[in-house]
Amino acid sequence: MTRRIDAGTLKRWIGDGRELAILDAREEGEFGRAHLFWAVPCPLSRAELAAPALLPRRGTRVCAVDGGEGHAERLAALLEGMGCTDVSVLEGGAPAWKAAGHVLFSGVNVPSKAFGEWVEHHYGTPSVDAAELQAMREAGADLVILDSRPMDEFHRMSIPGGIDVPGGELAYRIDALAPRRETTVVVNCAGRTRSILGAESLRQAGIPNRVIALRNGTMGWELAGFRCAAGETATYPAGIPTAADAARARAGRFADRHGVQAIDHAGLERLRAEPRTLYLLDVRAPAEYAAGHLPGALSAPGGQLVQATDRWVAVRGARIVLCDGAAYGQPDGTRARMAGGWLRQLGGWEVFVLEGEGGAAGSHAGTGDDPPLAAGDAIAPEAAARLLEAGGAAVVDIRRSLDFREAQIPGSLWGIRTRLDALRGRLAGAAEVVVVAPGPALGLLAARELSGLTGAVVRVLAGGMPAWRKLGLPVLADRHNPPDADCADVYLRPYDRNEGIEEAMREYLSWEIDLVNEVARDGDARFGTAATGGAQAGGGHAGGARDGAGAATAS
Structure with a gap:
């Protein structure tokens, strides 16, 4: 019979430093109404496929939670059926957690979104609002607008004149996109997180340009009365950037400041042999992954990985190995190092970047989708x-x-x-x-x-x-x-709704901004504390001085 625990026990587990995964059995829309901070959605409707990837080691300590409806018991039985040996159920689910005086969070990808707000406050990421950006455009300012979302989101709506450069590619490809140091780089997404993290990635990499985030992204643009473009496809030049070595050196300094470790393929095999949870994540663009990847590696494009870490990583205290082109003998290393530096600060995981010869011979083509039907x-x-x-x-x-x-x-x-x-x-x-x-x-x-x-x-x-x-x-x-x-299966974004879209946008942006306060009240996140060395106070980063008085903008 599955062990049942109370809220006080789970609270102690979260802080004891041992491996722990909190899996929520509800559908995403239900999960998004109220859930524990470190809970990861594992909806029953796709748990048979999601759970093995979220729990690569079956001996990991797992707690199944729900909203008190009984879904957690079903998930626990499924987990035990696939070989998990240390499974518990939170008695009473999320309502019991709240009744015990602990904080529940609405929304999805909450740790990553809260981390984005922390990054803005901690590093003083500069930003401009929609009206300021439009004034710059009308004045003919030397600027480039880089949209840090995947192409499908960019294609649906974008800032006029923008170029799609998903967040994991920014530091790798910026030299070709802004070859003049006088060019101002503006980074946007739909809301806030990927704008902040994208802009701060370039700042932390130490590029010579002025870099700013578009405050509140496309939502802020539309709320200001401007119209987004639709159907755009502009993107970065394909292939390995000519300045790949310079980009890697910049990213290396960032990763080193935060304790990211480099390993070769022999080192990966040694890690795999140890009794610890290990995630192997390929942070390249999806098309690169499909063309060939290491056995067992999951596709986790770098920008999306940092913006939605709980989609791939469920286990607190796990090890994460990131691979990009450097794992296949290519002049890369930038994308894995940038993602690794952020993951170290977000969750304190042990993070490694894989590089050196040895990856190409065993690479698998394809996306890892299901085999064909009989x-x-x-x-x-x-x-x-x-x-x-x-x-x-x-x-x-x-x-x-x-x-x-x-x-x-x-x-x-x-x-x-x-x-x-x-x-x-x-x-x-x-x-x-x-x-x-x-x-x-x-x-x-x-x-x-x-x-x-x-x-x-x-x-x-x-x-x-x-x-x-x-x-x-x-x-x-x-x-x-x-x-x-x-639509219980999805957490509806403001522009997915049929009514009250503008009100939902305003509520979403206010919610995101307030996450810093809610995280502090909860007390279970320690953003930045896992980093080793480097500046840990706002403004102590490469390029910080050039932004002057406009650097600290908390919208």
Whole structure:
């Protein structure tokens, strides 16, 4: 029987220095309403796939939590079934944590977002608001606007004239993007975290340019009455930068200040042999990872890794090995060192960068996605379309609600995989059911559950929605299906909502700014304390003096 612990015990565990993972079994939208600071979402609907990556060592101490609904017990049973040997459940879940006098946090990626606010206060990251940036643009100032988000977010909306340079690439590629030291570099994201971390990465790297963050990002831009661009694709020059060696030297100084350690491939194998949790994360761009990567390495693009660390790293006290091009014999090392320096300050993990010959020979191509479906479990898009046209089947889509809104097969039903019994009545009488899933593994799990619920023949759409769309088969977009209130699987960003978008933007930005105070009240984060050497007071960084009186801006 799974051990149950109280809030006081878990609070002591958080501070005892031993390995600990706190996994929250609720869906992301539910998790985002109120959760523990160091809790990591592991929703039941995809826990079979998420948990093995979050817990690479099965002996890690784990506490499963929820909102008091009983989901934690189900997650604990799943974890024990996959071989975890030290699993507990927080008695009473998040409500009991609050009743014991401890702090609960709303939102997602909270440790990373709180860390971004700490960085701004600690290092005095300079910023400008939307009106100031627009005035600079109208005056013809020598500036470049760099958007630190991934291309899909940039493509959806961006600051006019911006260039997409995801945060992990900034320090690596800045010499080509701002070759003149007189050029002011403005870094933005949708809100605050990636703007601050991107700008401060360049400042910590010590580039000669003036670097500033766009305060409140695209949200602040729109709230100021300016219009974002849509559909833009401008990005950095492909390939290895000509100034890669200079970028690496700058990043090396930053990493050294914060205790990041370099290891070779033999060192990696020694770490793997030790009884400690070890994450191997490839911080290069996704396309580079897909072209070839080390066995066991997960794709974690550097900027996203720092902005959403809990997506990849669940275990407090773990070791993290980061690899970029230097692990494959290329002139790199910048991206891993910059990400490593920030991770050291964020969570105090032991962080290593992998480099030297030995990686290319064992590299794997591809993204690490699920293997293909067996013939009997799958249905081709053409066959599914004929079946639907004949009226002989129902379609159940278990992708993210936001993805379903953007593209859905006409007449299909959306549902959360582990809560498909809610669709039972609407599926009554269906002889066959087609499952649309984000990948084969989740599709198969849903198919088995639906088969038990309905007695129908259930098959997974081969290739999912991309294969359906590639053939030009009918697709609908419906922003209101499912409605906001039903999107329990995602934490809706302000611009994902159908109502109150401007109010939600203002609330989000206020929430993010106040995180520093909430973290202090909680007491479980010690940002910056793991760093060794270097300046630990605001302003003690390369290039700090050049920003003058405008350096400390807390918006």
